[in-house]
Amino acid sequence: MFALLRDRKVRGILFQLLTVIGLVAFLWYIGTNTVHNIEQRGIQTGFGFLNGTAGFAINDTPIAYNETYTHGRVFLVGLLNTLIISFVVIILSSLLGLIIGVLRLSNNWLIAKLSSAYIDLFRNIPILLQILFWYNVVLATLPSPRKSIEFFGSIFINNRGFYVPKPALNSTTISMIVAVFLAIIIIFFLNRWSNKRHENTGEEFPVLLTGIGLIIGLPIIAYFIGGADMNPSYPVLKGFNFRGGKTFYPEFLALAFALTIYTATFIAEAVRSGIEAVSKGQKEAAASIGLSGYQALKLVVLPQAIRIAIPPTINQYLNIVKNSSLATAIGYPELVTVFAGTSLNQVGQAIEIISMTMLVYLVVSLAVSALLNWINFKMKIKER
Amino acid sequence: MKSKIAKISMAAIAVIGLSASVANADTLSDTKAQGYLKCGINSGLPGFASADSKGHWTGIDIEVCRAVAAAVLGDSTKVKFTSLNAKERFTALQSGEIDLLSRNTTWTETRDASLGLNFAGVNFYDGQGFMVHKSLGVKSAKELDGAAVCVQSGTTTELNLADYFRKNGMKYKLVAYDANDQVVKGYESGRCDVITSDSSQLYSLRIKLKNPSGSAVLPEIISKEPLGPVVRQGDDKWFNIVKWSYNAMVAAEEAGITSKNVDSMLKSNNPTVKRILGVEGKLGANLGLSKDFAYNIIKQVGNYGEVFDKTVGMNSPLKIKRGLNALWTKGGLQYSPPFR
Ligand SMILES: N[C@@H](CCC(=O)N[C@@H](CS)C(=O)NCC(=O)O)C(=O)O
Numbered sequence: 001m002f003a004l005l006r007d008r009k010v011r012g013i014l015f016q017l018l019t020v021i022g023l024v025a026f027l028w029y030i031g032t033n034t035v036h037n038i039e040q041r042g043i044q045t046g047f048g049f050l051n052g053t054a055g056f057a058i059n060d061t062p063i064a065y066n067e068t069y070t071h072g073r074v075f076l077v078g079l080l081n082t083l084i085i086s087f088v089v090i091i092l093s094s095l096l097g098l099i100i101g102v103l104r105l106s107n108n109w110l111i112a113k114l115s116s117a118y119i120d121l122f123r124n125i126p127i128l129l130q131i132l133f134w135y136n137v138v139l140a141t142l143p144s145p146r147k148s149i150e151f152f153g154s155i156f157i158n159n160r161g162f163y164v165p166k167p168a169l170n171s172t173t174i175s176m177i178v179a180v181f182l183a184i185i186i187i188f189f190l191n192r193w194s195n196k197r198h199e200n201t202g203e204e205f206p207v208l209l210t211g212i213g214l215i216i217g218l219p220i221i222a223y224f225i226g227g228a229d230m231n232p233s234y235p236v237l238k239g240f241n242f243r244g245g246k247t248f249y250p251e252f253l254a255l256a257f258a259l260t261i262y263t264a265t266f267i268a269e270a271v272r273s274g275i276e277a278v279s280k281g282q283k284e285a286a287a288s289i290g291l292s293g294y295q296a297l298k299l300v301v302l303p304q305a306i307r308i309a310i311p312p313t314i315n316q317y318l319n320i321v322k323n324s325s326l327a328t329a330i331g332y333p334e335l336v337t338v339f340a341g342t343s344l345n346q347v348g349q350a351i352e353i354i355s356m357t358m359l360v361y362l363v364v365s366l367a368v369s370a371l372l373n374w375i376n377f378k379m380k381i382k383e384r
Numbered sequence: 385m386k387s388k389i390a391k392i393s394m395a396a397i398a399v400i401g402l403s404a405s406v407a408n409a410d411t412l413s414d415t416k417a418q419g420y421l422k423c424g425i426n427s428g429l430p431g432f433a434s435a436d437s438k439g440h441w442t443g444i445d446i447e448v449c450r451a452v453a454a455a456v457l458g459d460s461t462k463v464k465f466t467s468l469n470a471k472e473r474f475t476a477l478q479s480g481e482i483d484l485l486s487r488n489t490t491w492t493e494t495r496d497a498s499l500g501l502n503f504a505g506v507n508f509y510d511g512q513g514f515m516v517h518k519s520l521g522v523k524s525a526k527e528l529d530g531a532a533v534c535v536q537s538g539t540t541t542e543l544n545l546a547d548y549f550r551k552n553g554m555k556y557k558l559v560a561y562d563a564n565d566q567v568v569k570g571y572e573s574g575r576c577d578v579i580t581s582d583s584s585q586l587y588s589l590r591i592k593l594k595n596p597s598g599s600a601v602l603p604e605i606i607s608k609e610p611l612g613p614v615v616r617q618g619d620d621k622w623f624n625i626v627k628w629s630y631n632a633m634v635a636a637e638e639a640g641i642t643s644k645n646v647d648s649m650l651k652s653n654n655p656t657v658k659r660i661l662g663v664e665g666k667l668g669a670n671l672g673l674s675k676d677f678a679y680n681i682i683k684q685v686g687n688y689g690e691v692f693d694k695t696v697g698m699n700s701p702l703k704i705k706r707g708l709n710a711l712w713t714k715g716g717l718q719y720s721p722p723f724r
Pocket of ligand 1: 426427428429468469470487488489490491536538539540541563564565580581582585609611
C-alpha cells in the first residue's frame with residue numbers, strides 16, 4: 001500500500017482524483033445551497049421562463065420578433081446579433097489591420113507616421129468611450145428623416161439609420177447567391193490548379209483577374225437566368241420614419257465602426273511584429289532573385305509574417321466577441337443587452353440567464369480556439 | 385481585456401452572493417451591527433433622488449431611506465446610498481448588496497410574486513406619459529403611429545409602451561438605452577421623436593433639456609405606476625419595519641405632527657398622537673425598534689406632506705400637485721393603517 005504511494009505515477013493520479021472529487025463536492029455544495037436560498041426567497045427557478053412572453057420590443061432583429069414572442073426568442077435574437085456584429089467586425093478589422101500594419105512599415109515617412117499615430121491614439125482610449133463617442137457623433141451629425149441625405153431616390157441616410165433597398169428572396173436573388181458561392185468554389189480550385197502549374201512549368205495564370213471576373217460575371221448571368229427581377233422593397237418616408245427596405249441602425253453602425261477602429265490597431269500591431277520578425281535576409285534574398293517589392297511582400301514576407309501574426313489576431317477576434325457586449329451602452333440589442341439585461345430584469349432569474357449567457361461566450365471562445373489550433377496546424381512551415 | 389463583459393461578471397458576483405448568503409436573514413441586526421443602512425437609489429432624477437455639488441442627496445425616495453435609518457439607527461444620516469440603473473436594481477437587492485430599494489420602482493404582480501421581492505408601500509402614485517418635439521405638431525399619443533420612441537430599458541415603461549401601441553393598433557420603433565442620460569441624449573439628437581417615462585419624470589427631464597420649450601408633454605397617461613420602497617422576501621421583521629417607517633410619515637401628516645411641532649406634540653393628550661410618538665403603548669417594541677422610532681423619523685425627516693412639498697411639491701422646482709398623493713382625507717390615496 002505505502003509502496004504504491006511512493007510511486008510517482010500513482011501518487012499523481014491519486015492527487016488528481018482527490019482534486020476532482022473536492023471540486024465536484026464544492027460545486028455540488030454551492031449548487032444545492034443556492035437553489036435552497038433562492039427558493040427560500042421566493043425567486044422562481046428553472047427554465048420555464050424561456051416560454052414566457054417577453055412583452056418588450058427589440059429594435060434590430062435579424063429574425064421575426066415582436067413583443068408577443070418569448071424570452072427564448074429574445075435569447076436567439078440576442079445571440080444572432082452578437083454573432084452578426086462580431087462577424088462584421090472581424091472581417092473589417094482584419095482588412096483594416098492588415099493594411100495599417102503594412103503601411104506602418106512603409107518607407108514613406110508620412111504614411112508610416114500617420115499609421116503609427118492612428119495606432120497609438122485608438123489603442124489607448126478605452127473602447128467604451130470610443131463607442132459612446134462615435135455613436136453620439138453619428139447621431140449629432142446626421143440629419144433628421146425629413147432632411148435625409150439621398151442617393152438615386154432609393155438610398156437614404158439620416159439619424160435613424162442607413163436605408164437601402166432590400167431585394168426580395170425570389171428565384172433571381174437565390175440564383176445570384178448560388179452564383180457567388182459557385183464563383184468562390186471555382187476560384188479556390190482555379191488557384192490550386194494554377195499554383196501547381198506554376199510549380200511545374202513556371203507559367204503564370206492571371207488568377208486575380210479571372211477571379212474578379214467570375215465573382216462579378218457569374219451573378220450577372222444568374223440574374224438573367226433567374227428571371228431578371230429582384231423585386232426589391234424600397235425605403236419610403238411615411239409619417240415619422242422610413243418604412244420598407246433594409247435598415248442599418250445607428251447603434252449597429254457606430255458599434256461596428258468603433259470596434260473595428262479599435263481592434264484594427266491591435267491587429268495592425270500583430271501584422272507589423274509578424275513582418276518585422278521575418279529576417280532581413282529573406283527580403284534581400286527575394287530581391288536578389290529579382291522579385292519586385294510587392295512580389296517580395298506577397299510571396300515571401302507575408303506568408304511567413306502571417307504565421308506569426310495569426311495567434312494574436314485570433315485573440316483579438318475573441319476580444320471582439322466579448323467587447324461587443326459593451327453595446328449595452330448604446331442599446332444595440334445583442335445578447336448581453338437584451339437577454340442578460342432586459343429579460344433578466346423582467347424575470348429576475350439571474351442564475352439561469354447568466355449561466356446561459358456565459359455558456360454562449362464559452363462555446364464561442366472554445367470554437368475560436370479550436371479554429372486557431374487548426375489554422376496553426378495547417379500553417380506550420382512544412383519541412384520538405 | 386478588463387472591459388470584457390463587465391456586466392456579466394457583476395451579475396456573476398450577485399449570483400455568488402445569492403449562493404453564499406445565509407438563509408435565515410436578520411437584516412435588522414445586520415444593519416445595527418454595521419451602523420448604517422444600505423439603500424439603493426436612482427443615480428439622478430430630480431425630485432426623487434439627486435445629489436447636489438457637495439454630494440448631498442435629496443428627493444422623495446431618499447427621504448424613505450433616511451426615515452428607515454432614523455427608525456432603526458436613530459440617525460437619519462446613517463445611510464450608505466448606492467445608485468443603480470433600472471436593470472441593476474433587483475439583482476442588487478436580491479444579492480444583498482443593498483437592504484432597501486427606494487428607486488421609483490413600480491409595484492407589479494410579477495415583481496412582487498416572482499422576483500423574491502416585497503413592496504412595502506407606495507410613496508408616489510405615478511402614471512406613464514409621453515413627451516414630443518413640438519416641431520412634430522403632435523397633440524395626442526394616438527397620433528404617434530410609426531414614431532421612434534426613446535425609453536429606458538428594464539422598466540415597466542418599456543412594457544407599457546409595447547402594450548399601448550399594440551392595443552391601439554399602432555407601430556413604433558423602439559430605441560432603448562440602459563442609462564437615462566443616453567435616453568435624453570437620444571431624444572435631443574433626434575434619434576427618436578418621443579420620449580416616454582413616468583410622467584412625474586417627464587417634467588424634470590424637460591427642465592434638463594437644452595431647449596425645454598421645444599418639447600411638450602402629451603395629455604395621455606397610459607398606465608398606473610405605484611412607486612414604492614422594496615425589500616427582499618424572507619425577512620418579515622425587516623419588511624414590517626420598512627412598511628411602518630413609511631406609514632409613520634403618512635400617519636403623522638394625518639395626525640398633524642410635523643418636524644417643527646413634534647416636540648410639543650409629545651405632550652399632546654390625543655391617544656393616536658401618543659401612540660405614534662411612543663409616549664403610550666409598545667408599538668416600537670413590536671417592530672423590534674425603540675419606542676421613539678416614529679418620533680425620530682418625524683423629527684429628522686418630517687411627515688409625508690412635508691417631504692412631498694420640499695422634494696417634488698410646491699416648494700420644489702417640480703411643483704407637482706398632490707393629486708393622487710394627497711391624504712385619503714383630502715381625496716387622495718395616501719392612507720396609513722392605524723397605529724394601534
Ligand atoms: N417606475 C418604472 C420606471 C422606473 C425608471 O427607472 N424610470 C427611469 C425613467 S423612465 C428612471 O428613473 N431613470 C433615471 C435613471 O436611471 O437615472 C419601473 O419601476 O420600472
